[in-house]
Amino acid sequence: MVDFAREHKIAFVPFAPLGSAFTSGPARLAGDPAIIRVAHKHRATPAQIALAWLLMRYDRMLLIPGTSSVSNLEENMAAIEVELDDGDLDALDGVAPRADDADSPG
Numbered sequence: 001m002v003d004f005a006r007e008h009k010i011a012f013v014p015f016a017p018l019g020s021a022f023t024s025g026p027a028r029l030a031g032d033p034a035i036i037r038v039a040h041k042h043r044a045t046p047a048q049i050a051l052a053w054l055l056m057r058y059d060r061m062l063l064i065p066g067t068s069s070v071s072n073l074e075e076n077m078a079a080i081e082v083e084l085d086d087g088d089l090d091a092l093d094g095v096a097p098r099a100d101d102a103d104s105p106g
């Protein structure tokens with residue numbers, strides 16, 4: 001879908017950019033060894049790495065991470081400053097998709 005959006009210059013809004021609390025998304029990000037390693041390298045949080053990864057995929061990627069906390073809002077805004085390199089992207093490519101991702105709309 002992102003490839004199609006890029007080809008046709010359509011903005012892309014990921015349905016739940018942190019995986020949504022309803023499916024334990026943020027906890028899963030925080031427990032993934034590859035995401036933790038990249039986060040430590042950048043002195044960032046797993047949520048910031050997830051958001052930075054999405055932003056790097058497409059320059060018309062529009063993120064609306066839901067939060068009820070001002071500190072998480074500020075953390076999420078700061079994700080734009082995280083610059084992932086090719087090694088980071090290779091490491092993050094190894095993150096296993098969720099079993100139900102194949103059916104996910106985003």
Ligand SMILES: NC(=O)c1ccc[n+]([C@@H]2O[C@H](COP(=O)([O-])OP(=O)(O)OC[C@H]3O[C@@H](n4cnc5c(N)ncnc54)[C@H](OP(=O)(O)O)[C@@H]3O)[C@@H](O)[C@H]2O)c1
Nearest residue numbers: 016017018019020021026047064065066067068069072075
């Ligand atoms: N129109 C629709 O049908 C529809 C459906 C689904 C979603 N949406 C919208 O899409 C957006 C995102 O959906 P979503 O909230 O389900 O999923 P999400 O943004 O992927 O995840 C939100 C969850 O992530 C947590 N979180 C946010 N920032 C965090 C951080 N820095 N570190 C750790 N945890 C963090 C939040 O907890 P805290 O509150 O504790 O920060 C919340 O539990 C929302 O704006 C929502 O309204 C719309």
